[in-house]
Amino acid sequence: MRFNLGFFLTEAFKNIRLNLLMSLTAVTTTFICILVLGLGLLVSDHIQGIIGSVREDVSVEVFPPDATSQELDALANKVEGWPEVSRVTEVSEGEAFAEFKDQFKDQPDLYKDLDQGVLPASVQIQLEDPGTANQVAEKLKQEGFTEDDLSYPQQTIDRLNSVTSVVIWGLYGATLLFLIASVLLISNAIRLSIFARRQEIEVMKLVGASDGFVRTPFVFEGLLQGLVGSLLAALAVIWINYLFIDWAHDALPFVPVSDAAVNAPLMLLTLVVAGVGIGVIGSFLSVTRFLRKI
């Protein structure tokens, strides 16, 4: 049989217009579910981005407890000889404080009551290759430094992971629940709209319409509702992403939030595909179930 796209689309649009309220319900449901899914992806993308940029960090810092400047010099000289190391810088208490003041020059309240000595002196070791950071940390531990005296990327990553894994799994769980809820809500909305039109469908079947012929307009309807709902949600997610990046740059300057962490076109595509999929699958399943009954 000829596939009459124009006819099916006209039918779908007519159904949407005649059942506007039901369509709005389905679109709103999709919107909310895709929005939550998108926010979940956003958070996990940014966390991955931060972990990635920390891993790219090529420095290891040593904070020798109560070290004199001679001890600092000795340490710096020794470390400079190691093959993994490209450059070593000593940072005295005063320099550390100056750097801190410089970083937060917009917020003088942060440091106006602080003493010079509050920030410890350190030796900053720049590496040739970020991959060797853990080896260098091990070597420093053999020199008598404890884990607490060191700051190197893996430490930060471990700390980040221990905090964020809980957050990320929570988000995944919430996203999964929302996805299940959205499939149920949408197929329920479609089932209601089919139930309202059950006599119509029975008549269609009586005049010889095949299951596919009855189903196609409903599937198009689900597709359009999914498309509109998810497109709006995806645009909202991307907008929220830019708001977040701007806010993070101002409020969390030492957190490496980057707009490269989120691939906006890919995010848009993923969310729209998910929404359209929910709409198509939801409507297909509920019409098929109904058609089996008559």
Place this chain on the structure above:
Amino acid sequence: MIRFNNVTKVYGNDTVALERINLEIDPGEFVFLVGASGSGKSTIVRLILKEMEPSAGSIFVNDSRLSSVPRRRVPRLRREIGCVFQDFKLLPNKTASENVAYAMEVTGQKRRTIRTKVPQILDLVGLSVKMDKYPGQLSGGEQQRVSIARAFVSQPPILVADEPTGNLDPNTSVGIMQLLHRINRIGTTVVVATHDREMVDVMRKRVVALDEGRIVRDKVKGAYADEV
């Protein structure tokens, strides 16, 4: 054209709607199924349309045994049978002409064919001026004429009607019957289930009388009741 072999239909466990019915309808015949409510007329119509299966016996329509027609072939079977109902069963969100066109669209006919054929058939049933009206804006008789136009637009070999005049006043009923008669005259097999006594007596066609699920009389050029 239509053959019932020893057909029994039982609803639920104990409601016998049809009991060992044997009935043969030849091509081009006009047959009235008459009887009181619950005598089994509608059950016969619904069995012909394969809306349900008989409990026993076999039914042949157009030489195919209905019990061996798979579910996915039912739409094709229904396109061979135009059907008209007491409650018209029009699609409420479509105009008269869209309702008729729908029956052609399900068979995948060309838009151009549909556009020329629909006004012709609505003209034939005398509704060409109201083709853009919705069912709710039409009278009962007009709606029934739309449903006959829909049943007949693809020129199926068989047309079945279940109480087509049941909701209509006598004058309107005459028009509907004349329409069915005209459709029969061009070669369509017409089966009409009715308890419209006057109509059956006037038409003088084959009458199959049913009582409590059995055929009690089958008479060519018959009347509604036994003539003594």
